Amino acid sequence: MTHQLGRSSCTSILIGKSATTDGSVIIGRNEDAKTAWPKHLAFNQHEIIENNFFKSKDNKFELTLPQEKYAYSSTPEWTDKYGIFEEDGINEFHVAMSATESAYANDRVQAADPFNEKSGILEEAMVTVVLPYIKTAREGVERLGKIVQEHGAAEADGILFADKNEAWYMEIGSGHHYVAQRIPDDSYAVVANQLAIEKVNFRDPANFITSPGLQEFVNQNNLWPQNQPFNFRLIFGTHDDSDLTYNTPRIWSGQKLLTPSHEQSPTTFNLPFIQRPDHPIAIQDAQRVLSDHYNGSQYDLSKAKNPARFRPISIATTQESHLLQLRNDDMYHWLAMGIPSQSVYIPFYPQGTKVPTMFKYGKKEFTTNSAYWVFKEASVLVDRNWSKYGSLLTNTQKQTNEQLVKLRYDTDKKLHKLSQQEEKLKLINTANQKLANCAIKNYQQLIAQLITLQTEDSPLKFKIDPNL
Structure with a gap:
């Protein structure tokens, strides 16, 4: 999560509007870090701030911000000692953001374009410097992308954006390079601590946004054959044994819940990034995915006889789980404090001004x-x-x-x-x-x-x- 606390080990879900029961666009994530690390809810109000400036407490990242700051909800840490970590929210223009899904880039890529750990942007800053300044999901990708280009990224991350029309998933794969893909309206994606985006269509700007010079960077550093389809996951990501016990089983579990007609293995690198559901997805179905611990199966850790073979989606280190739902003029910040499988999702109205006391x-x-x-x-x-x-x-x-x-x-x-x-x-x-x-x-x-x-x-x- 932070350099002091270790990387976060989250699980994310993104759902297009034609894949849901009511035409909602939904994005969500379990924020996982420590078993005892409280989160709060915040409703941040519209402000005009002269000399608006951000300075990280986790590294030396700094950024001059626009004077006008839009209202937005968020879930900050109980302490800002290591950074704010606002993590997720919906702003007054009905744009949702969740950051981040921690990922890992391979050694080849890092050698060519290393992460700027000293002054690049980290998870703790992303929501704070992006969400209050955007009016669409696409603008969110573009704003964060520009920051990565100019300041560098300190780590590999996945970032979720949504508005009432579309959901985008953005992945930072090196110090200055990234890809974002629009989730098809009739589909969904489940992501678990891996770079997940597969084939990139550079001729389709409606559905893909990439860092400038991405293809040239890959070609110049001999990271991928030029006669092969450009696959971001294979070029930038990792593929080791730990993925097969820690990451891919969670993706398999999410897809098994929403698309049970597809027979797949929990230990394969070939699980698709984009998947179509067998039936329209309700918000409760998305909650079920983020609450999953292989319920009732041979991998269920709640059964004492079952050995810990695979890491589940819902785990003791989950600090909070959120689902951000956008439909027409309605928006809901569903928030489950603690372990989602043992908690409940409360559908808060993010445009509120008074945070419930507790x-x-x-x-x-x-x-x-x-x-x-x-x-x-x-x-x-x-x-x-x-x-x-x-x-x-x-x-x-x-x-x-x-x-x-x-x-x-x-x-x-x-x-x-x-x-x-x-x-x-x-x-x-x-x-x-x-x-x-x-x-x-x-x-x-x-x-x-x-x-x-x-x-x-x-x-x-x-x-x-x-x-x-």
């Missing part, structure tokens, strides 16, 4: 006033005996999800009847607090139930006479 708090050590720690506490208690307490968690999730979707549905109906912006904002702020309260209250009740039941699990018990 989503503003949480430090490295456990506290009871933090949304992050409420969901983590429930996870820890269920983990003591998944087979015994898992059904309690599942029941709470089902009940909470139903209540959250109903709250959002009712709020949407009211919002669409309002014309005054001030009235809309008041309703949105009230709704965001209600959504947060619903999830927190249900999980606090679950925690109380788990603690009460677990008083019986103490090894310090001895019983002979049932009356004693």
